[in-house]
Amino acid sequence: MKKFKLLALGSLLASAVLLSVALMNTRMADRDYAVAGGYKVGDVVQDFKLKNVDGTTVSLSDNQQAKGYIIVFTCNTCPVAKAYESRIMKLDEQFAAKGYPVVAIQPNDVQRSPGDSFEAMKQRSQSRKYSFPYLYDESQSVTQAFGASNTPHVFVVKREGSQFRVAYIGAIDNNQYDAAAAEKKYVESAVNELLAGKPVTTPSARAIGCGIKWKNA
Amino acid sequence: MRFKTVFQSLLLVSLAGALPVQAQSVPVISFEQLSRQINRSNDTLYVVNFWATWCGPCVQELPQFETLHKTYATKPVRVLLVSMDNKATLTSKVVPFVRARKLQTPVVLLNEPDLNTWVDRLVPEWSGALPMTLVLNRKRKVRRFIGKALKDGELQSIINQYKL
Numbered sequence: 592m593k594k595f596k597l598l599a600l601g602s603l604l605a606s607a608v609l610l611s612v613a614l615m616n617t618r619m620a621d622r623d624y625a626v627a628g629g630y631k632v633g634d635v636v637q638d639f640k641l642k643n644v645d646g647t648t649v650s651l652s653d654n655q656q657a658k659g660y661i662i663v664f665t666c667n668t669c670p671v672a673k674a675y676e677s678r679i680m681k682l683d684e685q686f687a688a689k690g691y692p693v694v695a696i697q698p699n700d701v702q703r704s705p706g707d708s709f710e711a712m713k714q715r716s717q718s719r720k721y722s723f724p725y726l727y728d729e730s731q732s733v734t735q736a737f738g739a740s741n742t743p744h745v746f747v748v749k750r751e752g753s754q755f756r757v758a759y760i761g762a763i764d765n766n767q768y769d770a771a772a773a774e775k776k777y778v779e780s781a782v783n784e785l786l787a788g789k790p791v792t793t794p795s796a797r798a799i800g801c802g803i804k805w806k807n808a
Numbered sequence: 809m810r811f812k813t814v815f816q817s818l819l820l821v822s823l824a825g826a827l828p829v830q831a832q833s834v835p836v837i838s839f840e841q842l843s844r845q846i847n848r849s850n851d852t853l854y855v856v857n858f859w860a861t862w863c864g865p866c867v868q869e870l871p872q873f874e875t876l877h878k879t880y881a882t883k884p885v886r887v888l889l890v891s892m893d894n895k896a897t898l899t900s901k902v903v904p905f906v907r908a909r910k911l912q913t914p915v916v917l918l919n920e921p922d923l924n925t926w927v928d929r930l931v932p933e934w935s936g937a938l939p940m941t942l943v944l945n946r947k948r949k950v951r952r953f954i955g956k957a958l959k960d961g962e963l964q965s966i967i968n969q970y971k972l
Contacts, residue, residue, distance in 0.1 A: 670862040740955070741937030762936070765922040768894040775922075797923040799892050801863060802937035802956050 629738010
């Protein structure tokens with residue numbers, strides 16, 4: 592009887608150890624998935640200057656009121672980006688006034704993806720009445736610096752003095768096919784936590800997306 | 809308008825019925841089922857391509873997998889096309905696509921829309937961008953991650969490295 596109890600205790604301990612190892616592995620993998628060379632959560636981002644659809648240029652430093660930004664790499668053509676378009680518009684509605692406006696960046700090479708041309712971007716932002724800038728990363732250098740790999744791909748950055756630090760990288764929510772069925776709204780939760788001065792519980796998450804169309808080397 | 813849609817689906821159904829019997833079906837599987845299929849300790853090299861009917865670059869590289877599947881039919885290579893399409897579009901999009909293109913490589917639909925529940929266990933370096941390809945053989949410790957579209961002939965030269 593005693594022997595049995597000991598055995599049970601032993602196996603319980605062993606499974607606890609195994610479980611914690613498994614959990615640790617998941618955590619580490621979580622942190623490592625961002626594209627090699629791109630920003631990781633906690634990194635300070637370098638400001639950029641990109642052409643907006645309204646003819647102006649936009650930098651992160653322009654808006655002195657911003658507490659941070661919801662930077663979304665997105666485009667006209669990707670079916671997943673299209674599925675998320677209204678959710679991106681809602682994020683700006685919800686958070687611009689609170690200090691976290693959306694900045695959308697179109698990263699695709701126009702040779703490879705003609706539907707993402709600057710002209711097409713202008714048309715889309717006008718017809719959908721985007722309330723946020725829609726920038727064209729013609730050289731793809733900003734996309735590369737961020738390490739965005741797909742559309743849509745979100746980077747939430749938080750102001751620290753004159754700098755911006757990455758607080759969240761990844762998906763908007765956990766259901767690309769159906770906004771109503773998404774029970775984890777990663778970006779919304781992250782920004783709400785930042786606004787409340789709390790640490791971000793889920794600093795990265797993935798979703799299916801279209802690979803960015805890089806210029807042919 | 810509605811009449812037209814009904815007519816189109818009727819047309820599709822009758823076309824599908826007229827196809828030869830070897831047109832494949834597309835099983836809907838879970839991550840656990842996929843994992844069991846591709847993580848076996850045998851001599852087979854598993855070439856697993858994650859794609860979707862709506863993903864242009866994915867569709868463009870499908871012929872490379874079809875060729876591989878045919879060329880290595882008698883060799884220990886198993887090519888698997890894992891569709892990440894919405895399960896709700898299985899009969900309206902995925903199956904018609906597979907039949908119209910007469911795909912011979914096995915196709916499954918992975919019904920796991922929340923990547924965060926399973927990707928870390930299979931391919932932690934993947935951000936979720938399609939297409940993505942994995943070349944695996946547990947026994948020989950082969951594991952190759954290709955996180956973007958394959959150029960013409962690229963798949964063949966990757967497979968050639970494993971001297972099958």
